[in-house]
Amino acid sequence: MEAHTHRIFPVILCGGSGTRLWPASRESRPKPFIDLLGSHSTFQMTAQRVAASDIFSRPAVIMSGAARFIAAEQLAQIGVEADIVLEPVQRDSAAAVAVAACYAARRDPEALVLIVASDHVIDDVGSFVASCEAAMEPARQGHIMTLGVVPQRATTSYGYIRPGEPIAGTAAFTVGRFVEKPNQANAERYVGQGFLWNSGNLIFRADVMLEELERLAPTILAAARQALEQAAIDLDFIRLHEEAFKRALRISIDRAVMERTKRAGVLPVTFSWSDIGTWDALWDVAPRDADGNCIRGDVEVVGSRNSLVHSDDILTAVVGLEDVVVVAKPDAVLVASRRSSELVKGLVATLRARRRSEASDHIRVYRPWGWYQRIDRGSRFQVKRIMVKPGGRLSLQKHHHRAEHWVVVHGVAEVTVGDSVSLVHENQAIYIPIGATHRLANPGHIPLDMIEVQVGSYTGEDDIIRIEDDYGR
Template identity: 70%
Template sequence: MTGGSSRILPVIMCGGSGTRLWPASRDSMPKQFIDLIGQHSTFQTAVQRVTAPDVFLRPTIVSGNDVRFIVAEQLAEIGTQADIILEPTQRDSAAAIAVAACHAARHDPETIVLVIAADHIIDDSAAFAAACRAALEPARQGHIMTLGVVPQYPATSYGYIKPGQPIGGSDARSVDRFVEKPKAATAQEYISQGFLWNSGNFLFRADVMIEELERFQPTILAAAREALEKAATDLDFIRLDETAFKLAPKISIDYAVMERTERAAVLPVSFSWSDIGSWGALWDVSSRDDAGNALRGNVEVLEARNSLVHSDSILTTVVGLDDVVVVAKPDAVLVTSRSRSEQVKDLVVTMRGKQRPEASEHLRMYRPWGWYQRIDQGSRFQVKRIMVKPGGRLSLQKHHHRAEHWVVVRGTAEVVVNQDVVMLHENESVYIPIGAVHRLTNPGRIPLELIEVQVGSYTGEDDIIRVEDVYGR
């Protein structure tokens, strides 16, 4: 790559747990990996948005370690390859962008980097690509560009940008100032004065961002550089050094650089954009029926208006209510007014304080080999449904406190129990005694599904002693 390259390196940021969208979004499967609208997750649509080969280079993903296999699997589902950089701990956007800038500068210090979030919705990919091309030249000249969305209404959940003077002959403007989320009356004033929504999409030369980080946040830059220099390659992942990365202070790129640099500039854009920060925001961008209802899944409504009702499990019904949000999952139901849906985040904090597992974990837990879902649980037993992808293999492991009984209901299983290897087909079973070293593999071409019955004094996930694991866990 040369400094004169006309193509852009896209960096997709996958941090965050999306607690305002609980119970659909939880730590074990955050909102950016859920198909909230359409057939793909917002992460997948974000990646697809930056794959035009005449505009973009191979993307880089910055992700948390816990969701690395979800990232890899969802990339494979849409047929896209990427560099995947793993953060060992969350340090907010400044550290992540510092790593991305240093990573890009390894190839060419003047690489143009585009930073976007994995959980945003943009309805016009062509307009987005055109905006990136329009911001390219100001970025080459040394400006740190952001895309400022022309407001569609006086939003109180977004930050705003006041544009300054035009830059050269382009549509780009200098940034007069950034402002925090306003109250409704103030938001209306901002719109009348020509303010723009701060979309959080950035375009910059790698060396320019590095220079500004060196100026304003040298500790973050030093931590990012060392974490990248000491990074290890793990399967298809670049795993940042944990000790070095932890030295980076937790701070957003807005506070760390954008609100302090004289190089900030903004390109006004008019495509539809949302960060779907709440159920109310999702209703705003969803398709709705004649009564204004956004309905999805196993739902029925009667004389309800302007409401969002989602259920992918039990039949969920709403009668005679307006402006509400009802979301049903197998293990949790949320009911709130649409106007107060952002308070769901506070509810999750309360539930975590009470150590409710539903606050962070789904019944269905995803693993690199597939998933498992708890069906029932008692004082000395647990029943799970397990799916193993073709070619998937669980770790070679043992348990100190439980025995297991596996019954195959679909596909073929290869089971190792101590020194024995058995092949199981539908309606065949195997018993795993306490302490036995065992492993489950799907050697077939279709998903393997089985029912697991655990019996013992303790059935927690931390009673797994891994002897060997192909996924490096």
Template identity: 70%
Template sequence: MVEDKSNLILPVILCGGSGARLWPTSRDGKPKQFIDLLGDYSTFQMAVRRVVSHEIFSRPSVILGSATRFIAVEQLAQIGVEADIILEPIQRDSAAAVAVAACRAARRDPKAIVLIVASDHVIEDDAAFAASCEAAIEPARQGHIMALGVVPHRPATGYGYIRLDNPIGDTGAFKVDRFVEKPDARTAQSYVEQGFLWNSGIFLFRADVMLEELERFQPATLAAARKALEHAVTDLDFIRLHEASLRLAPKTSIDYAVMEHTERAGVLPVSFSWSDIGTWEALWDVSTRDRSGNCLRGNVEVSETRNSLVISDDILTTVVGLDDVVVVTKSDAVLVTARHRSELVKDLVTSLRAQQRPEASEHIRMERPWGWHQRVDRGARFQVKRIVVKPGGSLSLQKHHHRAEHWVVVHGIAEVTIEGSVTLVREGEAAYIPAGAIHRLANPGRIPLELIEIQVGSYTGEDDIIRVEDTDGP
């Protein structure tokens, strides 16, 4: 058991990626790791709880993009956990993030043990996970970059595999013979029969060892990470990496950058239940199902349907006489796919983005630090939104060139500022903001403020906002 606080594992949770294969539920504005796909908590919250529930872990760090920073803060507050939050101004995949994490840890202690975990993994047994991390500490101290290799229960084609080499003493761990990419079905079956392990993407290492291997195999990534951290600035409670420096890092994963090349790779076989829920089929696989093999959530009815995943947040969704399908209904998009072909959803999203379809990346409901807004209707010269402002929340002081706005309060009290004049608007009352007027909306009360916003003008896009005083959100 680890008792000396200087020897605690430093957990780092990576929150990059948009989860495109889980579209239309997962989108850039709120990707899969921040969505409660399996119950009361998002997988991000599950990952955080997993590394604060055992005494071998120290205060966690979270690395994520700027667009989701306030979602992360709110979800951390919901579970009562504090963390260091590091913002990536641009996406550079996991190699750069790992390099930043290793550099930060080495500042405190070059031999610090760092744990890298993803925010979208599902692990059912947190105690077994902690025990596995503890078991990997000794070979990591010896200089091995340890991977947790999951004992496969089926020949999965969606995961990479690890082939074991000789044991590392009596630690229960092994040296890695090689990492292999996602195989076809026949090869996957062969790997399982030969005792290969799934590559979970969970790594444990000494900070100085990872820095040495990055210097050897990916010096450009390490140099960019060091400069991005050196020139980072503190923004509210965030550590914002320097964009120009980070941009110099090649966009690559830590697997390609280091793990597939280093002779210092080790692996600890683990048998806890694990999934990265990378596709709708993977979500179906880890979900509770009824006697017909169906996972049904929301406003859903099915008949003569088996082994299917059907989800609807809003409108009634019905499926009749189909097997092995995925049907996901959102207010602005519907997905229907064969369950075993659900990995192709990412290609669909790529196509939608090429067509500049907003549904590819944007949710109708947009989270903001002050609350959220949701589009209700939109036409050639108008848009209707539902807006909810948290108690004490305030929007930016702003103006619009091409539209006027009408605000109708339906719950709570609104503090409305128009050209310096402040008015309280109560339930059933309305405020009018002419085009070009400098204005602000705030909630001075103790209950959520809810209102309907009606925009009228020649252009109602989100980019028609001139912020006079920015409060991190329109």
């Protein structure tokens, strides 16, 4: 990591699972990594935003290990390089910010650090960059700056900030008061009184944040510091020490520091901003047709207005409805009132309590080598479609309870079975007996597509005995 004295060190936080955007967002591929608004995920849009100007240095990403290969691949797709720091357990934003401050302070104690969330949408990148630049001076003076968005309307979805006294020589203010998400009446009153939305974007000097953490949340800082000092390098990732990190309290940076410090500052900003917390919030920021409908995928809409209809791989028709959300995935369909989309989080909790796999897992599962998707499953069989990227290679493995039949549909497969290595071409098949050591690789320059038929007494993913793995799993 380079020194950051004259530039801002961006840190992208990838926490949370985005359950209110189920069934698109699930634990196996959470909200920041799904394509909600176009060809890029919000994580990619965020990474591009902090790579858009020379005022930013090489960013870091702090996230859970589960989606690390997705993050690395999405960064490679847009040509952005970053340090990826892995949290062994979820501990909310205070611990992540503490790690970020410690990481930056290693090279430059007075480094300016920018904390951004991976799931926010900001259309005007130029205005965002200009706002960060404007926040640099008050941050250098020792203020922990937050970007306060001038409200576009009164909403109960966000927290609010009351600006205090002007900070001399800048366009910023001290923070007079932080307010949690209010009811509608209070939200309207706050907007009328000039309150700002709390965007959660922070800019601060590393040493200033460390001082405030030491004073206000010393246990969190100690856990973060030790977790980073004892971190291990895992391929291209930095894996925080698990036992040390577990000692950090699960609390947001707002509650741990921002609502208690006397050094908080706020810069009013006017760019369009949304954290896309619900389907209704996505409808607010997404392109809509003349009838107010946000349509994506294989969709037909007749006599319907002001609705969001998204579909993957299945024809979805909506007739004569208004203000609804319809999201169709191959394994789950959501139909909800647009104004009640906040309730989806509770629905997911219910599905989890009932042990429904659809609550957490997508039908398509991404791996560092590519992905697989379940097509059919019965009591003694399972059928999958498998895609292996060029140069990708699965682990050397075996199964105790199933045999596998592989049929190549597109590309060339290099298949190892025991001591034998062979090339399997399109429209050719190969058999993997129960207990045989085997491996699949794509030696070509195009994606390898194949169909796998598993037959046996048990076809669960935990019947994989890895002998050797390129990805350290």
